[in-house]
Amino acid sequence: MALIQKLISSDKYSLKCPYSMTPKGVCIHNTANDATASNEISYMQTNTNSTSFHIAVDDNEAILGIPLNRNAWHAGDGGSGEGNRYYIGVEICYSKSGGDKFTNAEKRASKEVAALLKQYGWTISNVKKHQDFSGKYCPHRTLDLGWQRFLNMIQGELDNINNTTEIYRVRKTWEDAASQIGAFSVFENAKACADANPGYSVFDSKGIKLYPLTITVGSKVKVIGTNYATGEIIPDWVKQNTYTVSQISDTKALLKEIASWVYLKDLVLA
Ligand SMILES: [Zn+2]
Structure with missing residues (x-):
């Protein structure tokens, strides 16, 4: 999930977020009005009262307004409350009138909160409501609709994230499961393990061999390196496209569409 950053200027820290923070969880709110996330964030950042929160979510976007390492x-x-000092405040927009915009804002919020749980290694028990800290009936509409229902939405999103996390296995062959010498969630780490152990390859969870792959004349490739074989910088747009290898010489390949030589180590099969 994309969390858009519109961070408060540091000269507002003393008013809005004076303490550094190692967060312990997420505290859910409803805005109780019908403003967009963008308007909520800019209003919070520019007014002169101390009230503040980290993230505002509407039906279109989620915006981070205060760094997650500040209260x-x-x-x-x-001033020394658990919620105010250790919880990430998340405001769900459009709760005053409700309807589709609120439904979609809540759905987006459940994805953002799940991403935070994943990022910090938390569980659903790290998700609190404003009411837990002060007794205020907030998040009012989320509570009206059912708090456990919202927690279930977050748990569902967290399950989705966990189920789609690929595990890269390093083995001699996929069939030879006993040869496995490592399993990694980061592809680069699996690749390094295979590089350090000649004869080993990296496989995805379906058994597709991902590395090393042989690039030959006619292969469709993408460019991942930073420099052409001539030393010139490869512009970013070149990396967006797929090319055909028309010739291989030693450690280099000629890419037909851009008539450029690129080192084989800087290519991946498309
Ligand atoms: Zn609240």
């Missing part, structure tokens, strides 16, 4: 004043539990 925000959103939980109503005082």
Whole structure:
């Protein structure tokens, strides 16, 4: 999920987020009005009261307004309160009138919160409501619709994230499961393991061999390196496209469409 960053200027830190923070969880709010996430964030950042929160989510976007390593004043539990000092405040927009915009904002929020749980290694028990800290009936519409229902949405999104996390296995062959010497969630780490152990390859969870692959004349490739074989910098747009290898010489390949030589190590099969 894309969390758009529109961070508060540091000269507002003393008013809005004076303390550094190692977050312990997420605190959910409803805005109780019908403004967009962008308007919520800019209003929060520019007004002169201390009330603040980290993230606002509407039906279109989620915006980070205060860094996650600083506190925000959103939980109503005082200057040294657990919520105010250790929880990431997430505001769900459009709760005043509800309807589709709120439904979609809540759905987006469940994805963003799941991403935070994943990022910090948390579980659903790290998700609190404003009410837990101060007794205020917030997030009002989310509570009206059912708090457990919202937690279930987040759990579902977290399950999705966990199920789609690929595990890269390093083996001699896929069939020879006993030869496995490592399993990695980061492809580059699996590749390094295979490089350090001649005869080993990297496979995805379906058994497709991902590395090393042989590039030959006629292969469709993408460019991942930073320099052409001539030393010139490869512009970013070149890396967007797929090319055909028309010739291989030693450690280099000639890419037909751009008539350029690129080192084989800087190519991957498309
Ligand atoms: Zn609240």
